[in-house]
Amino acid sequence: MKLYCDPISTTSRPVLLFIAEHGIAAEIVHVDLMTGGHMDPAYLAVNPNGIVPFLVDGDLKLGESSAILKYLADKVGSRAYPTELKARAKVNEALDWLNTQLHEYYCLMAVYPHMGVRDNLEFPLRNEGLARAEIDRRVREVAEILRIEHLLGSRLGGLAGGDRQRVALGRAIVRQPKAFLMDEPLGTLDAEFREIMCLELRKLHDRLKTTTVFVTHDQNEAMALADHIVVMNNGQILQADDPQGIYDFPSCIFVAKFIGRPPMNLLELREPLSAGVTTVDLGGTWVEVPCTLAGSDRALLGVRPEHVRLGEPGGGLPAQVARVEYFGSHWIAELDTPAGVVKALVGKAVKPQEGDRVGISFDAQRVVMFDAASEQLLPSVTTSRHQASMSHG
Amino acid sequence: MASITLQGMTKRFAQRTAVADLQLDVKDGEFFVLLGPSGAGKTTTLRLVAGLEAPDAGRVFMDGVDVTAVAPAERDCAFVFQQYSLYPHLSVFDNIAFPLRSRMRRVDETEIRRRVREVAETLHIEGKLERKATALSGGEMQRVAIGRALVRRPKVFLMDEPLSSLDARLREELRVELKRLQRSTGATVLYVTHDQVEATTLADRIAILEEGRVQQVGTPVEIYDQPLALNVAQRLGSPALNVLPVEWFEGSIDPRTVHVGIRPEDVLLNAGNGPSHFDVVESSLVKHLVVAERSGVEVRVRKVMDHALTPGESVRLTFPAEHCLFFDASGRRLNS
Numbered sequence: 001m002k003l004y005c006d007p008i009s010t011t012s013r014p015v016l017l018f019i020a021e022h023g024i025a026a027e028i029v030h031v032d033l034m035t036g037g038h039m040d041p042a043y044l045a046v047n048p049n050g051i052v053p054f055l056v057d058g059d060l061k062l063g064e065s066s067a068i069l070k071y072l073a074d075k076v077g078s079r080a081y082p083t084e085l086k087a088r089a090k091v092n093e094a095l096d097w098l099n100t101q102l103h104e105y106y107c108l109m110a111v112y113p114h115m116g117v118r119d120n121l122e123f124p125l126r127n128e129g130l131a132r133a134e135i136d137r138r139v140r141e142v143a144e145i146l147r148i149e150h151l152l153g154s155r156l157g158g159l160a161g162g163d164r165q166r167v168a169l170g171r172a173i174v175r176q177p178k179a180f181l182m183d184e185p186l187g188t189l190d191a192e193f194r195e196i197m198c199l200e201l202r203k204l205h206d207r208l209k210t211t212t213v214f215v216t217h218d219q220n221e222a223m224a225l226a227d228h229i230v231v232m233n234n235g236q237i238l239q240a241d242d243p244q245g246i247y248d249f250p251s252c253i254f255v256a257k258f259i260g261r262p263p264m265n266l267l268e269l270r271e272p273l274s275a276g277v278t279t280v281d282l283g284g285t286w287v288e289v290p291c292t293l294a295g296s297d298r299a300l301l302g303v304r305p306e307h308v309r310l311g312e313p314g315g316g317l318p319a320q321v322a323r324v325e326y327f328g329s330h331w332i333a334e335l336d337t338p339a340g341v342v343k344a345l346v347g348k349a350v351k352p353q354e355g356d357r358v359g360i361s362f363d364a365q366r367v368v369m370f371d372a373a374s375e376q377l378l379p380s381v382t383t384s385r386h387q388a389s390m391s392h393g
Numbered sequence: 394m395a396s397i398t399l400q401g402m403t404k405r406f407a408q409r410t411a412v413a414d415l416q417l418d419v420k421d422g423e424f425f426v427l428l429g430p431s432g433a434g435k436t437t438t439l440r441l442v443a444g445l446e447a448p449d450a451g452r453v454f455m456d457g458v459d460v461t462a463v464a465p466a467e468r469d470c471a472f473v474f475q476q477y478s479l480y481p482h483l484s485v486f487d488n489i490a491f492p493l494r495s496r497m498r499r500v501d502e503t504e505i506r507r508r509v510r511e512v513a514e515t516l517h518i519e520g521k522l523e524r525k526a527t528a529l530s531g532g533e534m535q536r537v538a539i540g541r542a543l544v545r546r547p548k549v550f551l552m553d554e555p556l557s558s559l560d561a562r563l564r565e566e567l568r569v570e571l572k573r574l575q576r577s578t579g580a581t582v583l584y585v586t587h588d589q590v591e592a593t594t595l596a597d598r599i600a601i602l603e604e605g606r607v608q609q610v611g612t613p614v615e616i617y618d619q620p621l622a623l624n625v626a627q628r629l630g631s632p633a634l635n636v637l638p639v640e641w642f643e644g645s646i647d648p649r650t651v652h653v654g655i656r657p658e659d660v661l662l663n664a665g666n667g668p669s670h671f672d673v674v675e676s677s678l679v680k681h682l683v684v685a686e687r688s689g690v691e692v693r694v695r696k697v698m699d700h701a702l703t704p705g706e707s708v709r710l711t712f713p714a715e716h717c718l719f720f721d722a723s724g725r726r727l728n729s
Contacts, residue, residue, distance in 0.1 A: 195632075199684060199691075202675050206704055223679040244701050247678040260679055306681065306697040323569075325594045328617045328630045329658040329695050345697070348658065351614075 111156055111168045118152045120167055124175050142174045145204065162193050169201075173208070180212040186221060198224050219259050223247070231255050241388045249368060249383050253375040256302055256368075262332060265308065266300045266370065267339040273299035273369065273378070280369075283338030285317045288364040293379040298372035301339075305332065307363035308344035310352060315359035317342075321352045335360060394581045395456040395548040396421040397442060402451035404437050404605075411437040413605040415451070419549075422579045424572070428592040428628060429602035435585040438602070439551045442583060443470045455548060466497065471542035475554040477534040479526040479541075486522040489513065489540045498545075512540045515574060532563035539571070549581040556591060568594060589629050593617065601625050623652055623724035632657045632682055632693040637712065645714070647727050652720040657682070657695035659716035666707045676702040685710060 111120050121142060125135045143149045146166045156164065165185070172180055185201075186194045202225050205212055216222055222229050223243045230240045231254075239251040250256035256264040270281050274295040279286045282301060289301065310319075310333070319335040319342065331346040335358070342360060346352055369378040377383060402415040412434040419425040427435045440446040442453060444465035452461045460468050471492075479488050489509045493500040500508075513519040516536040521529060526537060535555060542550055555571075556564045572595050575582050586592055592599050593613040601608040601616065601624075609616055609625045620626035626634045637653045639646075646653070662683060671685035671692060678701050683694040685708055692710055702708065719727040 199675055202704065219679055220677065224675050224677040224682075243678060247701075325569075326613050327590065328593050328613070329656060348617075 111164060111171065113156050116153070116155050117148065117159075117167050120156065121152075121170050121174050124171060128175070138174050138176075142170045145173065145207070146170050162197060165197055166200075169204070173204075177210070180210055180214075182212065182214045185214070186216070186218070194218075194221070201225060219261070223259065231258065233258075239388075245386060245388055248366070249377060249386050250302070251377050253300070253370055256370070260304055262305050262343045262345075264302045264304050265342050266302050267337075267342065268372065269299045269301060272297045282317060283340075285338070287317065287362060287367075289367045289369065290365060290380040290382040292369060293381065293384060296369070296371040296373075296378055299378065300370040300372050302368045302370055303342075303362045304366065305343045305345040307366040308335075308342060309361050309363070310335075310344060310346060310358045311361060313357040313359050316361035317359065319358050319360045321354050321356045321358065324352050324354055326351075394421050394579055396423075396454075397549060397581065397583060398454040398457075399438070399442070400452045400454070402438070402441055402453070403449045404434075404441060404446060405449050411605055412441065412448075415605070415607060417600060417607065417610075419581060419583055421456070422581055424575050424582045424584065424595055424597045426592045426596035426599045427583070427585045427602050428587065428589065428599050430587055432604075433602040434605035435587075435602055436553055437605075439472075439553055439583060439585050442468075442549070443472060443551055444468050469545075469548045470551050471545055471547035471549075473538055473542050473550065473552040473555045475558050477531075477538035477558075479534055479537055481525070481527045483526060484522065485513075485518065485524050485526055485529070485537055488526050488537055489522075489544050492541060492545045508544050509540075512544045515543070515577075516540050516570070531559055532567060535559060535563075535567060539574075543574070543578075549583060550575075552582060552584045554586055554588075555584075557586070557588065571595065589631060593629065599629075601628050603628075620718065621726050623654065623718075623720040623726075626654050626718055626720075626726075630656060632680070632695060634718075635660065635692050637692070638690060641712075642717075646717075647719055649721045649727060650719045651722045652724070653712075654718040654720065655712050655716055657693040659713065660692060660694045661711040661713065662694045662696055663709045663711070665709050667709055669709065670707040671710050673702045673704055673706045673708055675704060683708070 112123065115123065118139065121139045122135055125138060130138075139152070140149075143152055146169060148163065148166050148170065151159065151163060151167070156167065159167070168185070172182075186197050198221055201212075201214075205225075214221075214225060223246075226243055228240065228242055229246050231238045231246065233254055239246055239255050241249075241251075246255065246259055250259065250264070253266065256266065267282060270283065272295065273280060273292060275292050278288060278291050280289055280299075280301065281287075287301070317337050317339065319337040321333050322336045322341070323334040325332045325334075328348070330348055331352060333344045333346050333352040335342045335344060337360065344360065352358070365382060368383065369380060370376065371378055397417070397419040399415050399417040402412055402417075403410070404412040415434075415438060417425075417438075427438060429435050437446060441448055444453075444460070444463060448461065452459055454460065455468065480491065483491070486509055489512060490505050492498070493505045493508065509522070510519065513522055516539060518533060518536050518540065521533060526534065529537065535558075539555065556567055559567065568591060574580075575595075584591075584595060596613055598610060598612055599616050600610045603624055608628075609621050611619075613629075616625065617629045620629075623636070627636075634654045634656060637655065639650055639653055642650070642653055662685075669687070671687045673683060673685050674691065675684040676682070676698075678698065681695050681697050683696065683698070683702055685692050685694065694710065717728075721727055
């Protein structure tokens with residue numbers, strides 16, 4: 001299962017469409033689009049692992065999208081791009097046109113509200129002209145996989161949100177597509193249900209093994225579901241890796257802040273950082289870090305809240321508990337230190353008291369460094385040992 | 394600021410009893426959260442306090458004075474709703490100033506300006522006072538709505554899911570701010586939510602409400618650590634409480650036990666195979682969560698891990714008896 005994490009959803013739609021048109025394993029293509037006198041880069045990058053990021057800089061503007069669609073249409077070859085559509089250049093119509101080209105892929109999770117559950121599942125198959133016996137067999141099979149057999153006779157109207165979503169999923173599965181393309185399929189569900197559906201999607205994937213491209217802005221969904229994640233912002237790929245790589249070695253400050261709640265602590269060093277050191281001066285305290293492989297004039301130390309340990313005052317970085325929030329299973333403590341505010345995750349057994357003075361230390365092997373100017377991850381012995389699970393163009 | 398006491402409050406709508414014989418004691422200056430699923434009677438309770446609904450039975454006291462028969466306007470409660478109901482044609486300033494200009498109050502204009510400015514500063518919207526309310530983002534609109542409640546300096550604040558229409562990041566931000574505001578002003582807040590994170594992080598005390606009845610009242614830690622019943626234990630906690638089949642514990646526990654609960658962070662997880670192994674279904678580094686399954690039962694484990702586990706991998710889970718919660722057939726806690 002591959003997954004796109006993209007705070008701006010307008011860029012994700014074309015990703016799905018592109019994959020739909022070109023299949024999962026295509027070549028690397030870069031396109032520059034000339035629109036309105038200036039060059040807007042659009043990257044169509046397809047790597048051998050089958051990741052297909054399609055990126056447009058910023059939001060899709062009218063001119064850009066029709067140019068992209070034209071490009072896609074050319075790639076499809078024999079299927080002519082309808083000229084009247086080009087003349088009207090309406091983005092949605094163009095997208096609709098592309099949607100109709102999707103035969104083997106399923107893009108959107110949607111249901112026909114006026115039809116019953118069985119009709120919803122059968123509809124795509126009837127459209128394909130399948131034999132009655134085959135339709136019945138497939139509907140039964142899908143209903144069983146999704147545990148909605150008992151709902152086959154129901155109307156859609158009375159169904160709970162989760163059941164509705166299962167029917168939508170069923171409509172996708174029943175066609176036995178080569179790939180599932182899902183654009184924020186869980187976005188409309190409430191938090192509790194999203195978690196349950198997330199788990200169900202993962203199980204379904206493990207069973208069907210169908211390649212799935214899943215677009216979301218929810219980091220929890222991304223981290224829980226994906227074999228691979230592509231983090232995008234403003235039309236750029238920031239990092240393409242497995243969840244572990246994204247979590248442990250965020251490629252830049254944006255990713256470090258985007259993934260993880262509360263986000264990674266970023267603390268500025270007093271002195272320039274040199275290569276080959278294993279301790280750094282953090283607000284007047286020497287702190288152990290993985291041996292650096294590059295220097296930086298202004299460096300930030302990154303450490304996740306769960307890798308911050310609270311100890312007796314006098315040991316480590318001096319800190320004072322400014323605020324504590326209770327989450328049942330744990331506390332989040334906000335600590336004032338000479339290097340800035342540090343958030344720490346503390347087990348539920350002991351409550352950190354506001355005003356307490358403590359000494360904090362970090363799990364040294366989990367610390368990463370960033371260059372403040374470029375906002376990029378700085379290499380160290382731990383980052384260099386890590387091989388990204390995929391690369392991107 | 395004031396204390397609020399509800400005695401034997403009952404409210405029926407047609408055949409349905411929304412609130413049944415409700416007793417509540419909200420102390421002066423307390424941040425009190427009503428937590429429950431939809432339909433539990435949270436909003437009705439709030440409206441009864443405000444005087445927007447008349448109870449079928451029971452009485453409301455504010456600072457010890459019976460206000461059951463007092464009109465809503467004279468109870469001096471400020472209401473903040475989920476939907477920031479601002480006046481779209483007015484500027485932010487005028488929206489906040491609106492309650493002060495009511496005929497009942499007659500605050501003079503210099504005083505209004507001073508107070509609006511003060512409130513705007515507390516809420517970090519002082520730069521947006523001249524804007525139309527509709528030109529604001531969702532988070533800013535909700536700040537204005539809170540500002541409009543603050544500016545009156547009411548006796549109590551009644552807040553009905555004020556953060557639930559905001560996106561996750563804004564919700565987090567405004568949550569912290571609400572708590573800070575309540576602390577610095579010493580306001581009495583009665584706050585309704587179905588979001589348990591808001592409940593544990595904001596509340597001095599929580600009342601768990603279900604089907605119009607109070608199930609348990611206590612500090613967040615008391616309710617989380619010492620739930621009196623299964624439904625209360627399941628109301629708090631993310632990931633939710635594991636409820637395990639009683640057969641897994643046979644012979645070693647109270648024979649009246651029908652449900653065994655354990656918090657995800659109390660489950661011990663070790664690598665390895667064995668006669669009682671579990672299969673990993675999901676593992677998330679962000680949520681420090683592992684979901685593992687055995688004979689159709691899913692168990693959630695909260696643990697800070699160095700590496701995510703692979704779906705399908707085998708793990709051993711143990712459930713230390715001292716952390717287990719035992720419940721009888723009616724859902725009542727046995728070892729409390």
